[in-house]
Amino acid sequence: MEHTEEIREHMEAPKDMKKQIWKTFWILFVLTxxxxxxxxxxxxxxxxxxxxxFITLSFAKAYFIIGTFMHLKxxxxxxxxxxxxxxxxxxxxxxxxxxxxxSISFLKYIYK
Amino acid sequence: xSDTTSITSDPAKEPVEQKALWGGGRxxxxxxxxxxxxxxxxxxxxxxxxxxxxGYGFTRHSFEGNTVTPWPTPDQVFNHFPFxxxxxxxxxxxxxxxxxxxxxxxxxxxxxxxxxxxxxxxVSFYMLLTILGGIGFLGCMAWExxxxxxxTEAGKMLADGSVFHGANLHLNEYGPTAFAxxxxxxxxxxxxxxxxxxxxxxxxxxxxxxxxxxKRGHYExxxxxxxxxxxxxxxWVFVFTFFYLI
Numbered sequence: 001m002e003h004t005e006e007i008r009e010h011m012e013a014p015k016d017m018k019k020q021i022w023k024t025f026w027i028l029f030v031l032t033x034x035x036x037x038x039x040x041x042x043x044x045x046x047x048x049x050x051x052x053x054f055i056t057l058s059f060a061k062a063y064f065i066i067g068t069f070m071h072l073k074x075x076x077x078x079x080x081x082x083x084x085x086x087x088x089x090x091x092x093x094x095x096x097x098x099x100x101x102x103s104i105s106f107l108k109y110i111y112k
Numbered sequence: 113x114s115d116t117t118s119i120t121s122d123p124a125k126e127p128v129e130q131k132a133l134w135g136g137g138r139x140x141x142x143x144x145x146x147x148x149x150x151x152x153x154x155x156x157x158x159x160x161x162x163x164x165x166x167g168y169g170f171t172r173h174s175f176e177g178n179t180v181t182p183w184p185t186p187d188q189v190f191n192h193f194p195f196x197x198x199x200x201x202x203x204x205x206x207x208x209x210x211x212x213x214x215x216x217x218x219x220x221x222x223x224x225x226x227x228x229x230x231x232x233x234x235v236s237f238y239m240l241l242t243i244l245g246g247i248g249f250l251g252c253m254a255w256e257x258x259x260x261x262x263x264t265e266a267g268k269m270l271a272d273g274s275v276f277h278g279a280n281l282h283l284n285e286y287g288p289t290a291f292a293x294x295x296x297x298x299x300x301x302x303x304x305x306x307x308x309x310x311x312x313x314x315x316x317x318x319x320x321x322x323x324x325x326x327k328r329g330h331y332e333x334x335x336x337x338x339x340x341x342x343x344x345x346x347x348w349v350f351v352f353t354f355f356y357l358i
Contacts, residue, residue, distance in 0.1 A: 017228070021221040028214055036207050039357055043187055043202065051358045058353040062346055069221050069342040079141040083151055090162040097166045101173025109177030 024068040031061050150336045154343045157305075161347050164301060165354050168294045175288060184287035186356050192259050206356045209252045210348065213306075216245025217345040220313075224338040227331025232320065235334060239317040242341065246310040253303050260295065295355065302351055305344050312337050 035057050042050055067073040072080055133140050141148055175183040187202035194205070219241040226234035263278025268285035270276050276285055284292035316337050325331045 017225040018222065021218055021225065025214065025218045029211070032207070032210055032214070035353075035357060036203060039203055046185075054353050054357045058349050061349045065217070065342055065346045065349065069217055069345075070339055075143065076141050079143065079148075079151070082141075083155055086155060087158070090159065090166070093162070094166050094169065097170040098173050101170040102176060104174040105176040105178070108174070109179070 020068055024064050027064055028061055031057055031064075144332060146336055147332065147339070150339050154339060157343065157347075161301070161350070164294075164298050165350060168298060168354060171290045171294060175290075178288070181288050184291060186358075189260070189286050190256070190356055194255060203356060205252070205256065206352065209249055209256070210352055212245055212252065213249045213345050213348050216242045216249065217342055219245060220338045220341045224331075224335050227325070227334040230326070230331065232323070232326055235325075235331060236317065236320045239313060239320060239334070243310055243313050243317060246306055246313065246341075250303060250306050250310065253299065253306070257299075260292075298351060298355065302344070302347055305347065309337075309341050309344050312340065 035054060038050065038053060066083075072083065132138070139145065139148065143151075172183050175181075190206060191200050191202040192205060193199065193201045219238045223235050223238035223242060226238060261278050261280070263276075263285050265277070266285075267275040267277040270283075276283055278285060279292040279295075281293055281296065282289060286292065316333055319325060319333065320331075325333060
């Protein structure tokens with residue numbers, strides 16, 4: 001295969017990859033434990049702040065999974081932006097959909 | 113610092129002349145075609161899962177003011193643990209599942225790392241651990257589904273006076289029909305991803321044992337399936353957050 005040589009040269013990973021994976025695992029572990037602790041501590045209470053904390057924690061976990069486990073931190077800048085920037089569309093859809101959902105609830109059950 | 117030297121020695125960081133980069137004949141992203149296509153596939157999969165989760169958010173928000181059949185709170189539905197019958201243990205079993213999947217992601221990372229060193233034995237060992245982790249997760253998922261479908265002893269009183277236990281696509285004891293439907297589609301779609309991940313990982317595992325990548329001179333296939341497997345873990349982070357925590 002003529003591409004074999006080319007692929008080889010891009011496959012070099014940091015020497016301390018194993019250490020970094022362990023480090024990331026412990027970070028993810030702590031974040032998940034924190035998630036569970038907050039959940040059990042405030043069980044039964046319904047506050048939007050709690051939900052924002054959970055969402056922030058899940059995005060933090062996503063950063064470590066994509067960055068270290070999937071090596072995106074080590075890729076070229078062009079590839080990084082190619083993968084990360086389209087997420088803007090998801091956030092856009094999310095905001096409209098949730099607003100619309102609340103509006104439906106208001107018209108159906110509260111305003112009548 | 114070993115950290116900085118290892119990163120600057122990375123080929124993706126090395127400056128390449130713009131003309132050579134985009135002039136054809138090589139990948140402008142300095143990754144192989146297969147790996148790039150895997151990234152594009154994962155991006156499209158991100159959109160699919162986002163659409164499902166946003167659909168969940170939309171439906172849930174549209175039930176905010178409904179007091180007749182309110183949207184159930186997760187701690188009242190997912191509070192079972194194997195062999196501990198009748199105890200109220202919200203989130204514990206799902207947390208165990210999360211840790212299983214997270215750990216199988218770690219072993220996948222080790223398999224990829226061993227592939228860089230061409231260490232066939234280590235790659236096969238860690239691939240096997242990853243497959244076992246995946247099977248473990250899927251087994252837990254099956255138990256979770258069985259629990260959800262069979263329901264509780266109390267059940268729900270229907271309009272005609274009969275009692276309904278558990279859940280199906282038309283009816284469930286927990287809340288609105290849409291709740292069970294969304295649970296089945298979102299966790300089911302993720303479960304199918306785990307299942308296909310196990311099948312793909314097993315294929316690669318067999319190839320590693322046969323020495324296919326040893327002959328090829330690189331273990332890039334392990335890296336590609338590694339990307340997929342980490343993505344499955346990533347999706348679970350969000351399913352966990354939106355289904356079980358919020």
